[in-house]
Amino acid sequence: MTTNTTSKSPEAAAVPPSGPAPVTKRVPQGHKRLLTRRDRITLGFMAGVPTVLHVALVWVTALASIALAFTSWDGIGFDSIKWVGLDNFKQLFTDNPxxxxxxxxxxxxxxxxxxxxxxxxxxxxxxxxxKIRFSRLYQTAFFLPVVVSLAVTGFVWQLVYNPDTGLINSLIGANKP
Structure with a gap:
């Protein structure tokens, strides 16, 4: 028969052991991505295509125009471009009335x-x-042309001015047979 000489009382079990806390190795679980691969590709296209178009159609052409201001060119063929430096500006400031x-x-x-x-x-x-009377009406009258697209505005005016079915001709009775 064996006896357990290391039995602990309930009070001893409630006291934490003294000394430094045991070091537990934390297993990295990786971070979850907020965007999937497909989302990142879509976002890249949605931001990249307009950016490339803007740079190509606005910035490259603007910089090319600045560069061409220092040249003499008839506009036909790239081989006829000749560097003249500031002569164009000298002529512009002095000879052009x-x-x-x-x-x-x-x-x-x-x-x-x-x-x-x-x-x-x-x-x-x-x-x-x-807070004046009819302020919302005034705000609408001022801001509606800014908010409404120019194409929609043109379509509405086309409906108003249409010679066959337009609103104005319908009101004055000009399109009745």
Whole structure:
């Protein structure tokens, strides 16, 4: 018969052992991806295609235009491009009588567009923000042309002005047989 000399009392079992906590090795489970491979490919196409088109059609052409400003080219064939440096600009500033009046008109337009529409637009925005009668109607009248697509606006006007079935001709009775 064997006797258990290492039996513990219930009080001893409730006391944690002294010393440093045992080190447990944490098994990496990997991180879950929020986007699947298909989602990433779709997102790449949705962001990549417009970006490539924008860069090709806007930035490359703009930079090519800047580069061509320093050349002499008749527009036919790339082999006829000749580098002239700043001669084009020298000729533009000195020999072209239309250049400086055009610059003056552009500056006038710029100043007028800065001084009139911007403060007037801010004034209207402040007025529309106030609690005045029919403010929602005014807001709709101001912002509807901005919100509605130009194509939809054109389609609506086509319906209004149609000579056979248009709204105006129907109202005045011009399209009756």
């Amino acid at each position: 239309q250049f400086w009046p055009a610059v003056e008109h552009n500056v006038i337009w710029f100043v007028v567009l800065i001084l009139i529409p911007t403060p007037f637009g801010l004034f209207l925005a402040v007025q529309l923000d106030k």
